[in-house]
Amino acid sequence: MDIDLMMRVYPFFLEAAWTTILLSVLTALLGLACGALGAAARLSRFTSLRLLGATYVSIFRGTPALIQLFILYFGGPQVGIQLDAFEAGVIGLGINAGAYMTETIRGAIISIDKGQREAARTLGLSQFQAFYKVILPQAARLMVRPLGVNLNMLIKATALVAAISVVELTYTAQRYIGSTYKPFEMFLLAGVLYMIIIYATGRGVSWLDRKVRIT
């Protein structure tokens, strides 16, 4: 194993790791927004909205994220959507992650005992007041761990945007393999950096989960 080479290219990988982190953060935020909207639609009292939410989830969970990215980035210009690779990566992965988060958020909300809503409504709270004072604060606590799983998956999925040439970790590894012919060292370096990002994120999620847990 060529440790020397690894030490030499390491700073470039570190820079690429920052791109991966930025990509993950933006994707997570967009995913959370899409997930919240998706869950609201899935739980709506209007059939048309419920159908819309269900369709969103089944389309984006039912096809490979890579195909979704390709359609957006390569197919987009054909229908007048011009995005640079980074934008396409964030939007494509964000909408994809949102489909998974829709189910996570919805799952947490419907797992709250219906007696909670009944107790709130009995006191005279409106549907909306009962939701944001009683249901959501409890559901939000339950969401932390499963959303952490979504986050973990999403970070790993950012590797896919190498295929549309966003210069993040995986793409950088591939590029250096082209010039060094050392795939083992290059992918190992990328892998270690992914692991550090994911480990730190996991710790953060565990910390948040403990912090918000009901005593």
Place this chain on the structure above:
Amino acid sequence: MTESNDFVQIRHAQKSFGTLEVLKDISLNVARGQIVAIIGPSGSGKSTLLRAINDLDALTGGEVWLDGVQVNKKLPHRQYEKHINEMRQQIGMVFQHFNLFPHMTARENVTMAPKMLKGLTAEEADALAEEQLDKVGMLERIDYYPSQLSGGQKQRVAIARALAMKPKLMLFDEATSALDPELVGEVNQVMKKLAEEHMTMIIVTHEMDFAASVCDRVLFMDQGVVVEEGPPEQVFGNPQKDRTRAFLRKELDETE
């Protein structure tokens, strides 16, 4: 209104879940300050009737009136929501499984709705929480979370939460059924206290002794109809109907 001598009126209540008819033309009047117990076998429709009073389960037919106002008025959706929220503020309800809000302390459980719906200030809300929790003997535990309380304590906080809205009517759906036997007494005691203060109450219960000692009237329900009703001495001491006798005999056997 001439007939509003009766504080709570249920007129020809009918309720079906799909094809299952759970309430079959039930009428009931309760005067202000009166305490009515509803007894009957499991599945007879007691909870459904109680939950129809505050429209938690909407009736498929009939009317519910409280203090001269129809609770289940026919109104367009938005107007109805506003109306029912106002009515529910006047009707306290206590559930078998307490349904305390686990993310709030006892104090917050009690003050949340009054703050939100009646615009109480923080000081007013605190005073209210102390008053209500003191009344149910839970003042020392005011800043405890539900998970730190026993079943009986939880139920007393739940009663305080309902009372904090200053309801005109209290509904109890088997408030002591989920409690360990040794914790039943403390909740019953609180309910007795309310009775002494002439709170109007409708109490669904399996505890015949309690019903006999606290209630002015007992209703025996079976299969969605009121089979027999009257003062406790009569319903328990001298039941007129076979079904009532059979039910009471069975209940007595179980408690012995």
